[in-house]
Amino acid sequence: MPKPKVFVTRIIPDKGLDLVKDFCDADIWPGELPPSRADMLERGRGVEGVLCLLTDKIDGELLDAAGPQLKVISNQAVGYDNIVVPDATVRGIPVGNTPGILTDATADFAFALMMAAGRRIVEGERYVRAGLWKTWSPSLLLGADFSGATLGLVGFGRIGQAMAKRAQGFDLRVRYYDPGQPPIPELNASPAESLEMLLRESDFVSLHVPLTAQTRHMINAETLAQMKPSAVLINTARGPVVDQRALYAALKAHQLFAAALDVTDPEPLPADHPLLELDNCLIVPHIASASRITRDKMAQMAAENLIAGLKGERLPNCVNPEVYGGV
Numbered sequence: 594m595p596k597p598k599v600f601v602t603r604i605i606p607d608k609g610l611d612l613v614k615d616f617c618d619a620d621i622w623p624g625e626l627p628p629s630r631a632d633m634l635e636r637g638r639g640v641e642g643v644l645c646l647l648t649d650k651i652d653g654e655l656l657d658a659a660g661p662q663l664k665v666i667s668n669q670a671v672g673y674d675n676i677v678v679p680d681a682t683v684r685g686i687p688v689g690n691t692p693g694i695l696t697d698a699t700a701d702f703a704f705a706l707m708m709a710a711g712r713r714i715v716e717g718e719r720y721v722r723a724g725l726w727k728t729w730s731p732s733l734l735l736g737a738d739f740s741g742a743t744l745g746l747v748g749f750g751r752i753g754q755a756m757a758k759r760a761q762g763f764d765l766r767v768r769y770y771d772p773g774q775p776p777i778p779e780l781n782a783s784p785a786e787s788l789e790m791l792l793r794e795s796d797f798v799s800l801h802v803p804l805t806a807q808t809r810h811m812i813n814a815e816t817l818a819q820m821k822p823s824a825v826l827i828n829t830a831r832g833p834v835v836d837q838r839a840l841y842a843a844l845k846a847h848q849l850f851a852a853a854l855d856v857t858d859p860e861p862l863p864a865d866h867p868l869l870e871l872d873n874c875l876i877v878p879h880i881a882s883a884s885r886i887t888r889d890k891m892a893q894m895a896a897e898n899l900i901a902g903l904k905g906e907r908l909p910n911c912v913n914p915e916v917y918g919g920v
Contacts, residue, residue, distance in 0.1 A: 597618065597664075598620070599613065599617045599618070599640050599899065600620045600636050600637050600640045600642075600644075601613060601620070601621045602627065603621075603627065604622070605669060606889045606891075608890070608896075610896070612900065613644065616903070617899075620636055622636070633649060633655055634655060637655055637658060639660055639662070640662075641903055642664055642665045642667065642903050643663070643665075644896070645667070645669070646675075647669075647673075647674075647675045648675070650675055650676075651675060652677040656684055664903055665689065665898070665903060665908070666689070667899035667902065668688065669891050670691060671690055671691055671692050671694075671695060673688060678912060681913060681916075682916055687917070688911065689911055690898075691910065693751060694890045696755050697887075698881065698882050698884045699752050699755075699881040700755035700759060702829060702855065703827055703829040703881065704760075709875055710825050710851040710852065710875045717734050737797075737825060737850065739764070740763065740764040741766070742765055743766045743768060743795045743796050743797070744757075744765045744767050744799065745785070745794065745795030745797065745798045745799070746768070746771075746801060747771075747791065748771055748801035749774045750774075752829075754780060756801070761780075767783070768782065768794060769791070770787070770790075771784070793821070797825045797827065798826050798827065799827040800827065800829070800835070802830050804834060808834050810834070812839075814842070814843075817848065818848070822848055826853070827852070827854075828854045829881045831856055831858075832854075832858030835854070837858060840868070840874075841867050841871070841874075852873070852874050852875070853876075853877075854877070857876065857879075861878065898911075
């Protein structure tokens with residue numbers, strides 16, 4: 594019996610890739626950069642499954658180009674804003690993602706970004722490499738204090754809650770804005786009545802929301818103006834949650850102390866982007882989940898979603914379970 598034909602849009606860690614190769618006739622995109630739209634349409638034609646990354650747009654056009662035999666889309670990411678899920682749902686195609694696995698790695702990294710930006714660690718490292726360090730100075734590269742400060746979490750799901758847990762060890766007061774999310778007493782985090790209240794109170798603001806029509810440019814000129822001039826903004830969610838033009842203006846005018854971004858809009862950020870000119874903006878290349886164990890587990894979970902769909906079984910992690918009807 595022939596193996597099901599699938600398209601894998603990038604080389605993923607062996608923990609997942611070996612599973613895919615063993616069960617499938619896999620066409621694996623070999624390039625470091627994502628396949629182009631034309632390549633996606635061509636390589637996806639006739640396949641029964643697609644394992645994709647957040648860099649790959651999956652919509653009705655691509656699903657139709659693949660053909661009616663397409664059984665499953667597996668996204669190696671928690672977020673799935675790269676996939677037009679309703680287009681898959683109306684065609685009866687389940688879409689898988691990889692939740693939970695990257696919670697700790699992302700929370701660790703968000704906390705690291707918060708400390709690096711708040712204490713100007715990267716700026717200090719550049720200062721030394723540039724040969725500017727002449728002597729100890731009582732006012733050199735003064736940063737933010739953590740003990741007793743307020744951490745504001747925008748979004749209080751798995752990663753937001755993991756941030757709250759880490760904050761306890763630094764004696765941070767934690768507030769969160771996530772309508773409908775009840776307090777979790779053991780995390781010692783209290784809800785804010787509004788986003789504005791959270792922003793006005795917080796010394797550090799960390800973003801942990803999915804990208805939706807409601808969260809796109811949630812952080813903009815108006816909301817940035819509500820933050821303390823001494824505040825630090827951290828984004829490990831999705832780039833478009835922040836209006837980067839407004840962020841640049843706020844940082845340039847020192848209406849905000851610093852920002853640390855793991856995600857940008859677009860990705861990658863062009864080398865001549867104005868944000869890269871600023872010493873008080875730390876930018877890294879979307880690596881919050883980039884630990885070996887985490888990426889291995891994500892690849893394995895993506896492969897398991899793919900294989901379950903090819904077998905006609907329910908995906909272990911499905912973002913559109915309505916495709917299964919009442920099952």
